[in-house]
Amino acid sequence: MEASSAPELKADNFTINGNAKGSACTLPFIYKGNTYNTCVEFNHSTSWCSTTSDYDKDEQWGECVYEDPCIFHKLLSDPWRNIGFNSTSFAEWPMNDLKLQEGWYQVFGIGGDVLDGTCSANRSGHSFCSASSCGEHAQCNHDGSCVCDSGLLIPDGFLPKGYSYGCTVPDITVSEDCQYWTNTKNLSHRQTRDNIIAECYKNLSSQIDDFSTKELTRNVVEKVLERFIPTAHQQLSIGSSNQDELVSSLNTMLNTTEKLVSALVKITETSYAINISLPDIEIRVLAVGPNSFLGKTSVINTADAQMEIDLIGISKSEMNKGHAAVSFVSYTNIPSMLNRSFNSETNMEQTLMSTLVSATLPKTTNKTLTKPVNFTLKHTPILNPDHIPSCVYWKETEWVVDGCTLIKTNSSHSVCSCDHLSTFALIMQINPTQSDQLIVLLNTTFVAVGLVFLSLALLTFAIFRGNPRVTNPALINLCISLLLAHLLFLLTQHFLQYIQPKQLVCALLAGVLHFLFLSAFVWMFIEAVLLFITVKSLSKIRSKQKEALIMKCLIVIGYGSSLIVVGMSAALGPNGYGSDKCWLKEDRGFIWSFLGPVYFILACNTILFSLIIFSIRAALTRLNSDVSQIKQMRTIAFKTIAQCIILGCPWILGPFTSSSKVVEILFLVLNSQQGTFIFLVHCVLNQEVRQQYKKLFGVLFIPSESTITEVQMT
Numbered sequence: 001m002e003a004s005s006a007p008e009l010k011a012d013n014f015t016i017n018g019n020a021k022g023s024a025c026t027l028p029f030i031y032k033g034n035t036y037n038t039c040v041e042f043n044h045s046t047s048w049c050s051t052t053s054d055y056d057k058d059e060q061w062g063e064c065v066y067e068d069p070c071i072f073h074k075l076l077s078d079p080w081r082n083i084g085f086n087s088t089s090f091a092e093w094p095m096n097d098l099k100l101q102e103g104w105y106q107v108f109g110i111g112g113d114v115l116d117g118t119c120s121a122n123r124s125g126h127s128f129c130s131a132s133s134c135g136e137h138a139q140c141n142h143d144g145s146c147v148c149d150s151g152l153l154i155p156d157g158f159l160p161k162g163y164s165y166g167c168t169v170p171d172i173t174v175s176e177d178c179q180y181w182t183n184t185k186n187l188s189h190r191q192t193r194d195n196i197i198a199e200c201y202k203n204l205s206s207q208i209d210d211f212s213t214k215e216l217t218r219n220v221v222e223k224v225l226e227r228f229i230p231t232a233h234q235q236l237s238i239g240s241s242n243q244d245e246l247v248s249s250l251n252t253m254l255n256t257t258e259k260l261v262s263a264l265v266k267i268t269e270t271s272y273a274i275n276i277s278l279p280d281i282e283i284r285v286l287a288v289g290p291n292s293f294l295g296k297t298s299v300i301n302t303a304d305a306q307m308e309i310d311l312i313g314i315s316k317s318e319m320n321k322g323h324a325a326v327s328f329v330s331y332t333n334i335p336s337m338l339n340r341s342f343n344s345e346t347n348m349e350q351t352l353m354s355t356l357v358s359a360t361l362p363k364t365t366n367k368t369l370t371k372p373v374n375f376t377l378k379h380t381p382i383l384n385p386d387h388i389p390s391c392v393y394w395k396e397t398e399w400v401v402d403g404c405t406l407i408k409t410n411s412s413h414s415v416c417s418c419d420h421l422s423t424f425a426l427i428m429q430i431n432p433t434q435s436d437q438l439i440v441l442l443n444t445t446f447v448a449v450g451l452v453f454l455s456l457a458l459l460t461f462a463i464f465r466g467n468p469r470v471t472n473p474a475l476i477n478l479c480i481s482l483l484l485a486h487l488l489f490l491l492t493q494h495f496l497q498y499i500q501p502k503q504l505v506c507a508l509l510a511g512v513l514h515f516l517f518l519s520a521f522v523w524m525f526i527e528a529v530l531l532f533i534t535v536k537s538l539s540k541i542r543s544k545q546k547e548a549l550i551m552k553c554l555i556v557i558g559y560g561s562s563l564i565v566v567g568m569s570a571a572l573g574p575n576g577y578g579s580d581k582c583w584l585k586e587d588r589g590f591i592w593s594f595l596g597p598v599y600f601i602l603a604c605n606t607i608l609f610s611l612i613i614f615s616i617r618a619a620l621t622r623l624n625s626d627v628s629q630i631k632q633m634r635t636i637a638f639k640t641i642a643q644c645i646i647l648g649c650p651w652i653l654g655p656f657t658s659s660s661k662v663v664e665i666l667f668l669v670l671n672s673q674q675g676t677f678i679f680l681v682h683c684v685l686n687q688e689v690r691q692q693y694k695k696l697f698g699v700l701f702i703p704s705e706s707t708i709t710e711v712q713m714t
Helices: 176-183 190-211 218-241 243-262 311-315 434-463 473-494 503-536 551-572 592-622 627-646 649-656 661-672 674-684 687-701 705-713
Strands: 029-031 034-036 048-050 061-064 074-077 105-108 138-140 146-148 271-278 281-288 298-301 305-309 324-331 349-352 356-360 373-378 390-395 398-400 404-409 413-418 423-430
Touching (some): 176 190, 281 298, 305 324, 311 324, 373 423, 404 503, 434 674, 473 503, 503 592, 503 627, 592 627, 649 661, 674 687
Antiparallel strands (some): 029 034, 298 305, 305 373, 356 423, 404 413
């Protein structure tokens, strides 16, 4: 039965509600075996139709619409419904039409994800996105959104409409004042100039930060750097008189440039390189993918520097999945104000010997290096053969030497090997202050004096080795360790310019010094224990050493424990030996493989020495007034107090040397004279030694009776 009373359908014959999602009525259609050419009202309060030719089979239907709902629609600009639109200027706007209230809307302008066909109710999806949907310099993304071409961005504050999505080349805005004061040489209004340049520098950095989070083309980065770097140099010049301002300006330049260069990197399956060369900066970017055919070691060059890095090895990390990228930036013409020392621990004036170079691994998940990176840096002035450059990296506020080692140098180039990436340079320390010259002179002089007396003490112990009251195994081994340690250290520092370029030799010497100084401290501890045992047995002045510890045990403890510490340190941190002074490197806490045992021994020796003093004081109070006995005990007390130097207690001053020049000199003098005090206490003030020397010299220089008789007969 037909529903002849139903009004005529309007608009585009679409439906609402039902289950057909707005599809149009299909006329005629079959319902319960009958054919209908218009909407019907069977089983519904409103008229309806089938959206297929056979309702009995498909059961697809919708309510018929007799008025055009689009007459009462709202106008809607594209960004309201474009799921790809994103702008900080319109952050409160919905990014797609899912957030819109139910109703009819007419969309206009560039939109990307456009509706297909006619105005339909309950349309929940978008059917297509053509090349013209997004306008010039943009393309459709897989989700129906509009995406700017590579290197282009939507400017802040731009609302896409009409026939443009707004994709333009990103750029930074430089005011006329900035341009004038950056380029002018007029210094008549210096304060005004400095304030304007500082504000311009801050503004430029902020602008770059805003758009450097996306991929940028080479031309864009080059154009931005042409404006940013000159302003950065001006700002560095302004801040040169104030260390805090200079540090802040330098960090801003490095961080901003790093972000900008990182925007050049994009994921690749093979490999590609990008080169940018400007008057004040050179940039090299190398990216590799799983299908790259590059060699294991990648060599990247600029005019004044070279970097060798195992980029392929880094890409093979499980986290990187075959992808990795490295950026290498060389800052040329860096102002000379960076020559100043940022390191508060040195009083040496430092001069830059090379351009600054920065190396990073942008958009690389696992940044762990598979092997050290080598940097070859050209000397900006020709290197004086008497001077040794240092490989340093910039650590927020100062130049730091740890983690980088000079492995080769000549008059024109130096090669640095570094176990991390950062901003690097060569520096050379020049013009030491008078106080530094005094420290060097005192160190050489007093260490040499200490070596002489250590030799005399060992000679004495060797001559009277059969006398148990003279020889002391712990003291002999302490003298040997100190003699070898101080001698090797003195020679290493004297010939440092020849040793340092030979990395293996430098590391080997550092390991030997580590062992010798640790052995010396262990023997100091053993000597403290033996002295404590002796003092506790004052009623029996005879030594109990043989009863306490036999010689073999002393040797095992004295050298074995040091060997274990050095062996474990070398196994756990093989790159920890060989700093720029051929000593232990301070990065990653490796220096504590020496400081830890030393501080522990010093703490024990201080406690033992305090107990020794209390024991002597108690023993002296128990003595009678016999003059000879009191004199003997006072001599013992004096010698025990003198042991403070021998036991290494002055090493406690070490952490305080940087705060006071007086403390530094006191530390140097006392610790270099351990051999002198050993000779004084155990040789000169030892009555047994004096008697033995008298007998020895008497035999050598006093004529025998037979000789006198022969002379008289003649």
